[in-house]
Amino acid sequence: MFVFNRIRTFYKVTNCKCKFNYHTLNNPTTSLIKKYPYSMNNFASQRSDSKQCWKCGLERKNTENLFCKECNALQNPVEPNNYFKLFSLEEEFNIDSKQLHNIYRKLQSYLHPDKFSNKSDEEKEISANYSSLINKAYNNLQVPLKRAVHLLQLKGNKLNEDQKIDDPDFLMEMMELNEEFDDTDDVNKLKDLDIKNKNQLENIVKQIDECFKEGNLTQAKFYVIKMKYYASLNNRINARLRELGIVD
Template identity: 40%
Template sequence: MLTLACNRLRIVFTFAASRKKGQCYVYAQCTHRTLTFSTIFRELRINSIRLQCWKCGCEIQASSLICSHCNTLQKPDKRSNYFHVLGIKEGFQVEDRELRTKYRKLQNILHPDRFSAKNADELEISEQYSALVNMAYSVLLEPLARGLYMLHLQGINLEENTTETDPQFLAEIMETNEELAMAQNPDDVRRLENANKSMMNKLTRDVANAFSAGNSDAAKQGLIKMKYYSSIGTRIKELKQKTGIE
C-alpha cells in the first residue's frame, strides 16, 4: 500500500501500490473525483516551493509576484503551469468571471508603464511576464484549448493530424459542411451557428465530466470531436463576416 496526501482536502489516503492512479477516498465516495499522481505531486510541489528574490536574495514564496522586502518584480517560475500563473484552481471547469478578474488584476500589476522608470531588468521581466499571462489567459479561456493543455500536462499530446474514425460522426460533419456551403440566407447561417454552439456546449460538458472522473481517454475523445466543431465554428464566423450577417 502507498500513502499520499490529498492537497485539496488536506487528508491522507492509501491505495494499492499496483494501481496507476491514487484515488482520494473522500472524492471517490462523495464526488467520484480522481486525482492523478501528477496533479497531486504538482500541487504539493508548487505550494511548498520557496524561492529567493533575484535582487535582494530574501526568501519568498513561489506564488509571490513582488518581493515584500525590496518591492521588486519576480521572474516567472518556469515550473509553473498556466493555472498557477493566473492563480486559479487547476481543473477543466473554470469560471470565466474569475479568470477575467485574475487576468486583469495581473496585467494591471505587470503593465510595463509601471516599470519604465525602474531598471531595465525589471522592465524586461514585466514584459516577459505580461506575455506569459496573455498566453495563459487565451489558452484557459477557450474550453478546447484548455482541455488540450490539460492533456498536455498529463503527458498526452494530440498531434495536428489526429482524426476521428467513427463513420457516423464523420458523416454528420460532412453533412454540416455541405449545408454550410449551400447556406443561402442569414437564417440558414444562424441555424447552423446555433446547432454548432449546442454541440460545442454538449461536448464541453462531456469533457468536463471526463476530467472530473479522471478519465483522460474519454476527455481526449471529446476534444478530438470538439476540434471538428471548432473548425466549423471558424467557417461560420468567416461566412458571417464575408456576407455581413450580424
C-alpha cells in the first residue's frame, strides 16, 4: 500500500484539473532556462539544483514530481543515478515486474515527444534525455542480474567487471556445464540443459533476495558473481536455441 501511495503522489503532479498536467506552458522566456546544459551526462551535475524548478525557481517540495507545481515545466530527475527512485520504487531486490512495467509505460507516456511538440527546446531536450534515462533504468531494473549489480552499487558495494569467484567446486561445475553445452547439438539435451540452468538461476535469485533482505551484502555479492556465470551460460543456450528456431 505504501508503494502505491508513493506512486500516486508521484503522478499527482499538480492540483489542476488536467490529469496529465500537459496544458499551458508556452513561451518560456526566462533566462534561467539557459543555465543548464541538457544532456544525459549532465543530469548528475544538476542534482543540487534540481530541488528548485529550473524555470521559475520554485522550491520542489516533492522532488518525485515530474512537473513544476507552479509553472508546469518538466523537471530534471533529482537522482538520475538511482534507478529505483526514478521509478518511485523501494530500493529492494525483489520487485514486482508487472508494477515496474506499468510505471515504465506511464512515465514514457508522460515523457512522449508528442507531448512536448509545442514546448520550448529546453523542455524538449529534458524530455528526450529523461525518456532515454527511463529506458536505461527500465532495462537495468527488469533484469535480475543488472538489478542486483545496481543495488549493490547503490549500497556502496560496487561489483568490479572482472571480479572472480574463489570457489573451485563451483568453477568446475560451470566448466562442465559449458563443456556439456559445447559438445552437443542434440535439441533435447540443449533443452534439458536450459531447464537445469534456469532452475539454478531461479535458486540463486532467491538466495540473492534473502541476502539483501538480511542486509548481508558480502554474501549477496558472492551470489551475484555466481549468477553472472549462470546468466552467461543462459545467454549462450538461448542464442543456440534461437539459431535452431526453437525459441523466439
